[in-house]
Amino acid sequence: MNLEEFIRQNRSGFEGEGPGPDVWARLEKQLPKPKKEKGRVVQMMAKHWWKAAILVALLVNAGLLLKYMNTKQEVAVVIPEIQEMESYYSARIEQKMDELKQLPAATAGLDSLTLKELELRNDTYKMLEKELAANPGNERIRAAMIRYYQMKLELLDRILDEHNKYSNDSPSTQKDVL
């Protein structure tokens, strides 16, 4: 039997193992970014817009609350059972925050400033609390606090949702508490 025939007949015997896992590990760090400038910007926005939006929304909301409280107008809508709602929201927010804190920092991609703004008892909260203590029974301040809770809760839900959407590579162990 000549050499060519022998090799062709035993071709699979000449194949060895594949490369070690290091090759992919190194390659992974060099993966090309999407080429088109526009495509990249759009993709970046799709992936990260909400992180910027959280900070803006929370800061704007805090500003609006201040303005709202300083107006002399009566509140049109009186929210019933404020006390219960307050404890309900704060419990939910604490729960969501715990969930968020369990995510690896890099995956969640939130900076410390945003996280601080999301904390339940941050400066805005303390400010509202102080106002409430000074004016016990003031429905407007209570309503403002509830609104602040609602907004925060919505944003937390959104962050966790978005995170789950973009992390489908590794099945999320997060359970939706809703």
Added chain:
Amino acid sequence: MNLYPDNLENLPVTDQIVARCRMGDARAFHDLYHAYSKAMYNICLRMTGHSADAEDVLQEAFVQIFKNLDKLATDSSLTAWVKRIVVNHCLSYLRKKKVYFEEVEDQEWKSEDGVDEKEHMLTVATVKEAIGQLPAGYRTVLNLYIFEDYSHREIAGLLNISESTVKTQYMRAKERVRQIVHLKSKRI
């Protein structure tokens, strides 16, 4: 004998994986790499003869494959294109190692002509070892022809030498393998 991923030759799949890579989908790059890494690493290993160098060459080749995927024409074979890039990286590795593909003088071998083929006990291990002992230039020609299925003309193009040089080198490479196998079997 199926060394290459047939499913990637199937157009819709190929199109899909290439399209996903072009969009920068990390998962698609991962899938593409894993579909080809074993067969391509084996090419690198045969061509370089060293596992660490083979991994380096494979990595460099895949960086280029990923970068140039959008230059791949839709009607061309993904496998042939991937393989060509890998082979070219192997060849530039060999050139860096100062391997020359031009005609070389090899008087010492000619005296050993006339080995009786029937006496050869060809085994995968002995053939592998014998190929491994070939001078790099001969080994390259033999690998490209027998293992990678390139024609003499294609090899001439890849190595930038004449087709007749390729043929001569191939014949000598084969002859040398026979001799090594023969010597080995006599020793046993």
